[in-house]
Structure formats: C-alpha cells, structure tokens
Amino acid sequence: MPRSGALGFGFVPEERLGRxxxxxxxxxxxxxxxxHRHALARHGFVRHGAARDFALATIADFNxxxxxxxxxxxxxxxxxxxxxxxxxxxxQHPRVLVAAQPTWGVDVGAAAQIRQALLDxxxxxxxxxxxxxxxxxxxxxxxxxxxxxxxxxxxxRPRADTHxxxxxxxxxxxxxxxxxxSERHFSPAGALGLD
Amino acid sequence: MDVxxxxxxxxxxxxxxxxxxxxxxxxxxxSGVLNLGVEGMMxxxxxxxxxxAAKSGNPWFGVAAGIGAGAxxxxxxxxxxxxxxxxxxxxGLALSLFGIGLSAFVGLDYVSVVIEGIQPLGIATLxxxxxxxxxxxxHNPLVYLSLLLFAAIHGFLYRxxxxxxxxxxxxxxxxxxxxxxxxxRIRYLAVLFGGACSGLAGAYLxxxxxxxxxxxxxxxxxxxxxxxxxxxxxxxxxxLAGAYLFGGVTLATFQAQAGGVAVPSQLLSMxxxxxxxxVLAVISRDATAIRLNAPASLGRPFHPDG
Amino acid sequence: xxxxxxxxxxxxxxxxxxxxxxxxxxxxxxxFALFTALGKDPWQAFHVFFVKPVETRYGVGELLLxxxxxxxxxxxxxxxxxxxxxxIGAEGQLTMGAICxxxxxxxxxxxxxxxxxxxxxxxxxxxxxxxxxxxxLLRTRFNANEILVSLxxxxxxxxxxxxxxxxxxxxxxxxNFPQSKMFEPAALLPNLLEETRLNVGFLxxxxxxxxxxxxxxxxxxxxxMRVAGLAPAAANYAGISATRTIWLGMLIGGACAGVAxxxxxxxxxxxxxxxxxxxxxxxxxxxxxxxxxxxxxxLCASLLMSLLYLGGESAQMELALPSAVTGLFQGTLxxxxxxxxxxxxxxxxxxxxxxxxx
Numbered sequence: 001m002p003r004s005g006a007l008g009f010g011f012v013p014e015e016r017l018g019r020x021x022x023x024x025x026x027x028x029x030x031x032x033x034x035x036h037r038h039a040l041a042r043h044g045f046v047r048h049g050a051a052r053d054f055a056l057a058t059i060a061d062f063n064x065x066x067x068x069x070x071x072x073x074x075x076x077x078x079x080x081x082x083x084x085x086x087x088x089x090x091x092q093h094p095r096v097l098v099a100a101q102p103t104w105g106v107d108v109g110a111a112a113q114i115r116q117a118l119l120d121x122x123x124x125x126x127x128x129x130x131x132x133x134x135x136x137x138x139x140x141x142x143x144x145x146x147x148x149x150x151x152x153x154x155x156x157r158p159r160a161d162t163h164x165x166x167x168x169x170x171x172x173x174x175x176x177x178x179x180x181x182s183e184r185h186f187s188p189a190g191a192l193g194l195d
Numbered sequence: 196m197d198v199x200x201x202x203x204x205x206x207x208x209x210x211x212x213x214x215x216x217x218x219x220x221x222x223x224x225x226s227g228v229l230n231l232g233v234e235g236m237m238x239x240x241x242x243x244x245x246x247x248a249a250k251s252g253n254p255w256f257g258v259a260a261g262i263g264a265g266a267x268x269x270x271x272x273x274x275x276x277x278x279x280x281x282x283x284x285x286x287g288l289a290l291s292l293f294g295i296g297l298s299a300f301v302g303l304d305y306v307s308v309v310i311e312g313i314q315p316l317g318i319a320t321l322x323x324x325x326x327x328x329x330x331x332x333x334h335n336p337l338v339y340l341s342l343l344l345f346a347a348i349h350g351f352l353y354r355x356x357x358x359x360x361x362x363x364x365x366x367x368x369x370x371x372x373x374x375x376x377x378x379x380r381i382r383y384l385a386v387l388f389g390g391a392c393s394g395l396a397g398a399y400l401x402x403x404x405x406x407x408x409x410x411x412x413x414x415x416x417x418x419x420x421x422x423x424x425x426x427x428x429x430x431x432x433x434x435l436a437g438a439y440l441f442g443g444v445t446l447a448t449f450q451a452q453a454g455g456v457a458v459p460s461q462l463l464s465m466x467x468x469x470x471x472x473x474v475l476a477v478i479s480r481d482a483t484a485i486r487l488n489a490p491a492s493l494g495r496p497f498h499p500d501g
Numbered sequence: 502x503x504x505x506x507x508x509x510x511x512x513x514x515x516x517x518x519x520x521x522x523x524x525x526x527x528x529x530x531x532x533f534a535l536f537t538a539l540g541k542d543p544w545q546a547f548h549v550f551f552v553k554p555v556e557t558r559y560g561v562g563e564l565l566l567x568x569x570x571x572x573x574x575x576x577x578x579x580x581x582x583x584x585x586x587x588x589i590g591a592e593g594q595l596t597m598g599a600i601c602x603x604x605x606x607x608x609x610x611x612x613x614x615x616x617x618x619x620x621x622x623x624x625x626x627x628x629x630x631x632x633x634x635x636x637x638l639l640r641t642r643f644n645a646n647e648i649l650v651s652l653x654x655x656x657x658x659x660x661x662x663x664x665x666x667x668x669x670x671x672x673x674x675x676x677n678f679p680q681s682k683m684f685e686p687a688a689l690l691p692n693l694l695e696e697t698r699l700n701v702g703f704l705x706x707x708x709x710x711x712x713x714x715x716x717x718x719x720x721x722x723x724x725x726m727r728v729a730g731l732a733p734a735a736a737n738y739a740g741i742s743a744t745r746t747i748w749l750g751m752l753i754g755g756a757c758a759g760v761a762x763x764x765x766x767x768x769x770x771x772x773x774x775x776x777x778x779x780x781x782x783x784x785x786x787x788x789x790x791x792x793x794x795x796x797x798x799x800l801c802a803s804l805l806m807s808l809l810y811l812g813g814e815s816a817q818m819e820l821a822l823p824s825a826v827t828g829l830f831q832g833t834l835x836x837x838x839x840x841x842x843x844x845x846x847x848x849x850x851x852x853x854x855x856x857x858x859x
Binding site: 235271274281282284286288292293294296297303410414415418421425459461464465468471472475476477479480482498 | 664667828
Binding site for chain 3: 015019024029032041044072075
C-alpha cells in the first residue's frame, strides 16, 4: 500500500510491537514509519528535527508516558505505545482511519483515551472503521455495527436499533444462508464498527 | 560393466565428504540452529586430522583428531549463539572465516608432507568378485561409515524419543521448553554433533580421499553441504541422494579434465558451483515446500525469559 | 555464585560502542599468548606487527592503500546487512569488477584518453552490480538463499578471471605467465602521495564512506532499509517493498565491491592476474561488523584490518611467522566482537537462588 497514506488512509494494526512500531527504533524514527509524507522528508532526505517534533507533539497530545522522542519503542508499556501509534496515525489527518483491535491488552485509562480520540476524529468528519471482538467497546463508540461471520459481511445496523444479543446472534452466522450449522469451514466471527 | 563399477565407487568416494557435512548440518538445523561455519569446521577438521596422522603415522588417530577439532570449533559457535545469544548468521560466517585462517596457519608445516592415507578395504578375495565385488566391497572404510551414520541419523530422528524432542525443539523451542525439554542443552548437543560431522568430512578429505593437505582444500564443499540441506528440504534420504549427485558432478569434471576434453578446465571447475546455484533456485522456487519442511525456528535465538 | 543473562529493557548504546574495543583488546591478549607460545618475545612481536609497518611514509601509504578496498566493500555490504540482506560474495563482485574494468583497459590498451579511467570505474561498478544482481534475482524471483548463491558466485568469478588470463587476455609477450598486459598510464589510478603506492582510489573510498553515511543516516530509502532489517512486518505495514530492499542492498554492495576491484587492477596490481585481491571481500565482512555497520566505524575498522594485513607481512619477514596469522587474527576479532555484543541486549546478573544440581 505505498500510496495509501498519500490518499489519506490511516491504519492502526493489531500487532503493536513489530508491526505498528519497530521495537528497537526510537519514537522519532517510528514516526517516520508512516508519517514521512507529512513534511518529515524532503527530496528523499529525512528531516530528523521535524520527525522529533512530530513525535514530541504526539507524546504531548496523547499523554504518552515515554522517556522522550529518543526512547525506543519496546521500552514503552503496551498502553503507551498503542496511544503513540494511534496518535501518530491521527495526527496525519487521515480521511479514513482503520483501527484493528485498538485497545487490545491496553490498560483502562489508555483504552478510554484511545476511544475518545476515535470519537473526536469521527466528530471532525473522518470515516473511522474499528475492527474489534469487544462488543462493549463497539457499543460505546460506534454509530453502525456490522458483523463478519463465515466469510460474509452482514448489513450494518445503527447502534440505536440493535443490542448485544442481536450482534451476538449475527456473530454466530445467523444471517448467512443455510444457518450456523451448515458451515463447512470455520472462520472466526468478528464485528466491525463504523463511526 | 567394470567401468561402471569403477565410476560408482569413485562417485561414492567424491560424495562422501558432502554426506558427512550435510548430515551433520541437517541434525543441527533440525534443532533450529543454522550454523554457516561448515566450511571452516571442515578445514580445521582436515588440517587437524592430517597433522595428527602425519605425526602419529596412524590415519585413524587423524580421523579422531578431525572429529574432535570440528566439535571443538562448533563449541565456540554454540557458546556464542546459544549462551550469548549472538546472531547465528554472523557467528557462522565468523566461524568459516576463522576456520579458514586457523587451518592455513596450522597447516603451513604440512603443505608438502606425504602420509599413508586410509586405504580401501582390502577384502581382496571378495572385492575381486566380478562387478558386485567392487561395488560392494571396494570402498574406503569411511565410505561405509558414512552410510552407517546415515542409517543412524535417520533412525534417531524418526524412530526415537530424543529424535522427536530434537525436532520439536526445532519447530517450537518455546513449546518444547514449556513441556520441560532442556532446549539449550539439546541444541548444544546438536551443534556439537554437526561440528563433529564436519570435522569428519574434512578428515575424510585429508587422510582418505586425497590424502594430502592443501590450503583451502575443501574448495567450497562446506557451502555446498549447506545448500544440500536446503535441496533436500531437510530430509536425510534426499541429503544422501544430493550428496552423491554432486559427487558425480565433481567426478565428471575431474574425468573430463583428465580425459583432455576440449573445454577449458576453469569452465569445468565452475560446474559444481553453477549446478549448486541452479538446483538451489529450482528447489527454493517452491516456497511453500521450503516453509513446510524447514524447522520453523531455524536461525532464531532462544532465551528462556523471552 | 552463578550468573545469568537478563534481557535489558532497551539496547545499551554504551555497550554497542564499547564492544569493538573490548574485542580488539581481547584479540590482542590472544595474540600475546600466541606469540609467547610460538617462542617469540610478545612485545617485540607486537612492535613488528603493529608499529613497524607504519613507521615509514611508505608504510603509511600501504596502510591507506589496503584500507581503501576494505572500506569500499564494507560500506557497501553494511548497507545490505542493515536490511538483513546477507551478501557474502563481495570477493566475487570485486573480481567481476576487476574483470570488467580491466577488460576495458585491455580493449583500449593504447588509448591516452582521460575518459578511459572513469569509464573503467563505471564498468567495474556495473560488473559488480551485475554479479550481485544474480543472487538478488534468484532471491526475489525464486526465493533462493542469497548467502549461498553469492558465495558460490565467488568461485565462478575466480575461475572466470583465471580462464581469461590463461586464455584470451594473456599477454603474448609475458613468457606464458597467466597475466594480462600491464595497463598503460591512462588506465592507471594517479598517485596520491609521493614515495608511496597510494593512489586516488583512496579518495574514491573516502567518498564512498561519506556517501554511505548520508545514505544510511539521512536518506529516507536508507531509513526504510533499516526498518526492513529490524522488523520485516513493520516494513510491510509501512508499505516498504521487500523486493526493492533486497535489490538495493545487493546492488549497492556489488557496485562498491566492483569499484574496489577496478581499484586493485588499476592500482597496485596494474594488470589482470589470477588473484586480484588477498581476500578483501571476505575481510570486509569482518570490517563491516567491527565497524558496527556504521560508515565511520567502518573507516576505523578498515584501517585496523589493513594494519593486520601489513603486520602479517611484516611478521613473516622479521619473525619468520606465517602471514596466515592475519586470517587467524581477523576471525578471532570477529568472534570476540560477537561475544561482547551480548551486553547490548542483555546484562549479567548474579542469580539469587543457586540452581539445584546446576
């Protein structure tokens, strides 16, 4: 997806350490991973000062507890690194943001902060797609919820018109023709939330 | 038919160093450790065996020394990669470079020394039998030993519990550790076994096949052995077949040169290396087969604390 | 008291800097023991090995002359190693560079054009790149291990050179020695320092170090290659192409080694002969690691490695020690470096509870 970033597409991957961030690189360098299009590189050369400033701004905006922009990614706690990654993507002003399991294994405080950040982004008119298996989380932040089960995508339900029981039923594959018991190969169910 | 028997004997003789080195590396890699130092261990095994054979007058003492020297060098690799978590690729390269330097240094006094090498089995009456005699009884004792080693390794890996443990560790050291296998200790043993086999491969070259000492005499056979393990997709039978195939290629180049074929000798000498590249590309092309057969943890360090 | 290794929360920078010095010191200790064991006075041997070669102006010139190709090869290899592209065939790429550059010199043997030398350097770089392109292609198209392919190609390149100087490129007036004609002045690198053999090839090597530093530290592509080496999944997430990384890592290494090959043929050797380098391509692997894959570190490490070559020659003449001792020291140095590198990611802790039966 080399040009996806340039088109205004942001992505928070499921795996923080190793995919969303390079464990042995500093936060400033990890900023460059996806944000280099945003004036952090010029004529093919990295502007290290600008990258550091970007990282420091992310740390400040999202209240990341880290030993500065030069701290290596793996020295951060899971929640703080996740805040940094979400912040890094949000601060690039995407038009679409996909967040996979954005609060997996993150402490309660950081999780609340990340959810609020996603809501703020929605309010700013950005399309946000959250992929999660935590129904509580989806009901907290989503406007519409759809389910993938047995390789099929259900239609999206407005949050106000549905409840956890119905989504749970959808996750068992009830909307797929032939029902839950005719499945020939297992595929994990999951829910998508559309802000 | 006599010519055929002769060629078969020579092919086995040329393939045997590859059998030893590649089988040893196979066992090491099955435990999840990639040791790129085969070339270095072979050279050190070769020079140690030659030196001891020359001093003692008994080539079998030389073989023992070669095995010991290969194992000793692999112990250095094991300490660095298994206890000190050093990068396996870099350490293996270091082992090869070190072995090349060490063997050249030690071997200087032995460059034009002549020794009595290990002779083919002298079961004169049996070897004299038509056709079968030569094919069955005409080999060097170390060639028979390599076949025994093959059978032993095959049996060990697929018929015994320790063999199963070794393979399990190569697939997932974390799980093996969790169910109580001593991962590091077994990897140590696998590396040492690989080193001993490489040393034996070098010893075979120096005290049986040639028998003499020349600087860098393994001529890349250690690297070809590494490639063979990949060709064989980590299966002993295929290692054996591949080793004899390459023995045949090497032999063909010698024969062509000796027979005065009107092709420059350098082109013929390139042949084993070019063949290695081609076969490696053809086999590796099936990425799924490589991924399914390669030990899953190959080359990755393991530390009990993560 | 038992000690155990404990992972550090973050890699130690200090340990990274210290490790090469620890390795050099440990190698010196081994050298001390070795010289003593061989019945030489170790202090005198050290003097012969490390001081004597650079006591004269000529000696300093030789030091820099040998450091040049090591620097070139190592800086090229390092940019690949940072990206986990294991090109260990620099020796073959160097040989191919010498063949292509030297071939041009033989083709235009009587030329006095000022363009000949630059053309040779370009030809050498292209030759090295072509040789490195084979493992890159086989790796990206067929998934073939680049370590083994690049190494096999060393042998093929060496035999190719041997074939050429034994056959079509042999000097007809060379008393049947397997050597080409000597190059004419227009095909030789101009001398840089009087009373030495040092030539402008050294400046090319320094330029490569500078360019390597800019590339690795400042360029976006250099950064992305480092990401690919440290965390392939993160590189994939960031849209960094693995194929491009392999190609770049291989081609940069090949180009640098190829130029080093021309530098040897058009420099101290002055012709093509079966052996064009005393293993610079392999020694450069050690230089790259001892130099921490960093251009400035490589600059220092190549001077050290060059001194090891000179020391070996000097020890051969003065102490009747075999020059093969150089290879021994090179390997030992790399071992100690890898061993002391453990402290970058781990620290030693005394275990509180003595392990039973351990």
